[in-house]
Amino acid sequence: MINRRTFLRQAGLSATFLTSGGMDLLALAGQPEMVKITILHTNDVHSRVDPFPMDGSRNQGLGGAAKRATLIKKIREQEKNVLLLDAGDIFQGTPYFNFYQGEVEMKLMTAMGYDAATIGNHDFDAGIEGLVRQMPHADFSFLNANYDVKNTLLNGKIKDYQVFTKSGIRIGVFGLGIDPDGLIPKALCQDVVYLDPVKKAEEIANRLKNEEKCDFVICLSHLGYKYNENKVSDTILAAETTGIDLIIGGHTHTFLNEPVQAKNKSGKPVAITQVGWAGIILGRIDVLFERNRKGKCMTCNNMYVG
Amino acid sequence: MNFKILYFTTLVVFLSSCAKKSYLADVTSRNYRIEKGSYTNDVAISDMIAPYKEKLDLTMNEVIGQNTSEMTKGKPNSTLTNWFADALYEEMNHMQGVKVDFAIQNYGGVRVNSFAAGNVTVGNVYELMPFDNTMYVLTMKGDKVQLLFDKIAESNGWPISKSVQLRVEFGKAVDITIHGKPLDPAKEYVAAIPDYVANGGDNMDFMRDCQKWDSQKYVRDILINYIKRQTSMGQPLQADPTKRILLSGE
Numbered sequence: 001m002i003n004r005r006t007f008l009r010q011a012g013l014s015a016t017f018l019t020s021g022g023m024d025l026l027a028l029a030g031q032p033e034m035v036k037i038t039i040l041h042t043n044d045v046h047s048r049v050d051p052f053p054m055d056g057s058r059n060q061g062l063g064g065a066a067k068r069a070t071l072i073k074k075i076r077e078q079e080k081n082v083l084l085l086d087a088g089d090i091f092q093g094t095p096y097f098n099f100y101q102g103e104v105e106m107k108l109m110t111a112m113g114y115d116a117a118t119i120g121n122h123d124f125d126a127g128i129e130g131l132v133r134q135m136p137h138a139d140f141s142f143l144n145a146n147y148d149v150k151n152t153l154l155n156g157k158i159k160d161y162q163v164f165t166k167s168g169i170r171i172g173v174f175g176l177g178i179d180p181d182g183l184i185p186k187a188l189c190q191d192v193v194y195l196d197p198v199k200k201a202e203e204i205a206n207r208l209k210n211e212e213k214c215d216f217v218i219c220l221s222h223l224g225y226k227y228n229e230n231k232v233s234d235t236i237l238a239a240e241t242t243g244i245d246l247i248i249g250g251h252t253h254t255f256l257n258e259p260v261q262a263k264n265k266s267g268k269p270v271a272i273t274q275v276g277w278a279g280i281i282l283g284r285i286d287v288l289f290e291r292n293r294k295g296k297c298m299t300c301n302n303m304y305v306g
Numbered sequence: 307m308n309f310k311i312l313y314f315t316t317l318v319v320f321l322s323s324c325a326k327k328s329y330l331a332d333v334t335s336r337n338y339r340i341e342k343g344s345y346t347n348d349v350a351i352s353d354m355i356a357p358y359k360e361k362l363d364l365t366m367n368e369v370i371g372q373n374t375s376e377m378t379k380g381k382p383n384s385t386l387t388n389w390f391a392d393a394l395y396e397e398m399n400h401m402q403g404v405k406v407d408f409a410i411q412n413y414g415g416v417r418v419n420s421f422a423a424g425n426v427t428v429g430n431v432y433e434l435m436p437f438d439n440t441m442y443v444l445t446m447k448g449d450k451v452q453l454l455f456d457k458i459a460e461s462n463g464w465p466i467s468k469s470v471q472l473r474v475e476f477g478k479a480v481d482i483t484i485h486g487k488p489l490d491p492a493k494e495y496v497a498a499i500p501d502y503v504a505n506g507g508d509n510m511d512f513m514r515d516c517q518k519w520d521s522q523k524y525v526r527d528i529l530i531n532y533i534k535r536q537t538s539m540g541q542p543l544q545a546d547p548t549k550r551i552l553l554s555g556e
Contacts, residue, residue, distance in 0.1 A: 034331065035328070047436075049355055049358075049359075050355070050359065051340075051342065053429070053430075053433075054342075055422040055424070055430070056376065056422040056423065056424070057376075057418065057419075057420045057421070057422045058419055058420050059419075060342075061341060061342035062339075062340060062341060062342075063340050064340060064347070065351055065355065066347035066348045066351040066352045066355065067340050067344065067345040067346070067347060067348075068340055068345075069348035069350075069351040070345040070346050070347065070348045071338055071340065071344075071345050073348060074345075092436055092437065093417060093433075093436050094432065094433065094436065095362055095365070095366055095429060095432040095436075096358065096362065097436065098432060098436065098438065099358075099361070099362055099365075100358060104355065104358050107354060108351060108354065108355070111350065111351060111354060112351070125437070125438075168328070169328055181509075182506065182507060182508060182509035182510075182511070183507065183508075185501075185502065185505055185507060215328045215330070216330065245330075257337065258335050258336075258337070259335050271333070273335070275337060279340065280339065280340060281337045281338065281339055281340070282337070282338045282340065283335070283337055283338075284335060284336050284337070284338065285333065285334070285335045286332075286333070286334045286335070287330065287332070287333050288330075288331045288332035288333070288334075289328040289329060289330055289331060290328065290329040290330075290331045291328050291329075
């Protein structure tokens with residue numbers, strides 16, 4: 001475990017103290033009030049309920065829902081404001097899906113307290129009906145803004161976005177899906193209409209920032225990290241939109257050791273992340289906010305004690 | 307942690323310009339790798355999985371064959387992709403009334419990077435081919451076969467049975483032979499191809515209007531049947547190293 005702490009010189013306090021317990025004290029003491037939001041994320045878990053079998057193959061022993069649940073629980077004990085998200089392709093990849101059609105995956109994600117997921121191409125593998133059938137087992141939101149599903153059974157079952165308020169901080173989360181053409185058999189995704197993800201993202205992200213007054217905007221994307229050809233991806237999405245702070249990606253099973261920093265259309269920073277597949281990695285991003293602050297940050301100095 | 311410092315600094319500059327209700331002061335990240343000895347199992351989650359797992363294990367743990375050495379997935383040829391396509395070719399031709407010239411599998415449909423040596427279980431084959439794709443038998447004119455192989459060349463190789471050999475030149479398939487004879491654009495060939503590709507998946511629209519027959523057998527079950535048949539004849543799994551796809555200059 002990397003032991004990394006952030007010291008804020010201005011606040012004169014270490015980040016470990018800036019958790020729920022420390023915050024009220026800070027406010028009382030007239031110090032700037034800090035709020036930490038902890039974003040946990042997975043993508044392309046592909047029905048990996050058990051760890052990879054111990055058969056000498058490359059990924060043996062990695063992953064597993066029961067271990068991930070322990071880790072998430074531990075983090076929840078330490079952090080007040082946790083958001084748990086998934087970037088799609090929950091289904092398909094182990095016999096759990098062939099035998100139980102996604103019921104196990106949905107129940108486990110619910111038990112772990114997932115807040116939202118987007119829809120990956122493989123989440124259509126049992127057809128729209130198959131996906132809808134498993135939704136009663138899922139006590140979390142399905143977010144997608146660029147699939148028009150009004151002529152399908154999914155109508156009313158997925159939302160463009162959702163705003164999560166944690167200790168007064170508003171986090172807007174929306175979802176984007178990949179072009180089904182040539183990827184998802186028509187018989188499975190039926191009358192889902194694919195809309196331009198860049199246009200849709202621009203519209204939703206700005207609505208979240210301006211109308212919904214979000215402090216932070218997250219895109220759950222199943223577009224894929226990057227392609228050689230000029231196909232829309234998270235890197236293109238980041239560069240051609242404004243208003244997104246963080247893209248949590250999927251589809252290309254890309255293992256990024258840390259979020260990649262990109263620039264958006266106005267030259268402002270966007271972080272792109274993706275944590276491979278199969279639940280081998282749980283990604284974590286902590287975002288620290290200073291509440292009720294206006295104007296300039298004077299000196300926020302970061303130090304890392306490894 | 308370069309990301310952190312950069313992201314942080316730029317965000318500070320960016321956000322300082324506008325009066326926000328809350329001010330983004332810092333971003334840090336870390337990845338947790340979930341390994342065998344890393345975390346204990348959450349009991350509630352394990353209990354939840356148990357009844358599903360027990361039922362599943364009854365089917366999945368059945369040993370159906372032996373694998374002589376680890377097979378790995380790669381492009382343009384590899385032990386695993388060679389074995390996969392040859393197994394489909396052999397088993398489809400074993401089917402009553404079916405005679406195919408070659409078999410292919412889309413690369414993305416092979417879902418493991420390595421297939422371990424030793425016991426082969428039903429579960430291993432599910433991991434290798436989890437999709438419920440059925441096998442189609444297509445009658446294709448040689449010119450369509452050319453388009454199919456061009457697509458495969460452009461993708462730097464897919465699993466192809468050893469009845470085919472081709473060379474990739476500038477992203478196109480050239481010097482194509484089937485059963486050792488040059489591809490004839492006017493001749494009809496019979497191919498075993500998963501439904502996903504046969505129906506135009508992976509952007510292969512030109513496949514849609516070929517004459518096709520659905521065997522209604524899952525690709526996975528074809529592999530399972532093949533392994534069982536080999537085992538009944540005392541044969542372990544063994545990849546044929548014959549190169550099917552040559553690169554420019556080979």
